[in-house]
Structure formats: structure tokens, C-alpha cells
Amino acid sequence: MNLRVKELTGGLPVSVNSECCASRGILEHVTSRWAVLVLAVLLDGTHRFSELRRAVGGVSEKMLAQTLQTLEQDGLVHREAHAVIPPRVDYTLTPLGEEAARQVWALARWAESRVPEVLAARAAHAEAKAARADG
Structure with a gap:
């Protein structure tokens, strides 16, 4: 070390x-749900808060703000506030953040591609559990 x-x-x-x-x-x-999605969106480049909110379906303003703050504290996201009216804040990935984003995005894409198998496994598990309860 x-x-x-x-x-x-x-x-x-x-x-x-x-x-x-x-x-x-x-x-x-x-690997939090919102961080994976935010990191994935930022792989495409710089985004404003409102753009991120639209791109990450279902995230509340509060959760998005908390997620961005955490990712910034960890050195994964860079926040740049512009001194203009109205205020403008841009978010981009740092090199460390880009590396992390590529890793978690690969996992997210894997999850997307395996939805049918996972849903089938869940259904089979539920059926087996119900059969054990009945028998």
C-alpha cells in the first residue's frame, strides 16, 4: 500500500x-439506481439539471440534486455554475466519473438485455413456492 x-x-x-x-x-x-442513470446520461456530454431530470425518468428534483451532490463529492461529476441570469449550472463527468459510468452502464445494459430471463426465473420461483405451500 x-x-x-x-x-x-x-x-x-x-x-x-x-x-x-x-x-x-x-x-x-x-450503483444506486439514480446514480447509474445519471452517469449514463452524462456519458453523452454536458447537461443542465433540467435536461438530466427529463432524461432520467421518474427521478424527483430532490433525489437528482442529492445524487449529483454525492457524485460531485466523490469526484465523479464536475459542477460548473455560470454567473448569468437566469442562473445556469452544467454537469459533466470527470475522467474518474467517465470510467465509473462506463462500468455501471455496461451492467445496466446487461440488465436490459436479460429482462425476459429474469422475469421467467421470477415466475418459475413464484410457481415453485406456491406449489410447496399447497403441497
């Missing part, structure tokens, strides 16, 4: 399986 990593982690192990590893919080942030 290099000196900077040791300093930032307090010497704790950097392993997602370790209970106290900071990577768990990072993983939680980038």
Missing part, C-alpha cells in the same frame, strides 16, 4: 469485502 493510500485509509485494508473499507461507500454511490 503506497503512503498516500495508507494516509487516506488510515492504514485499513482496501478490499470491498472488508467491513470498514471505503470502497463499499463508493460502490453504494455509483
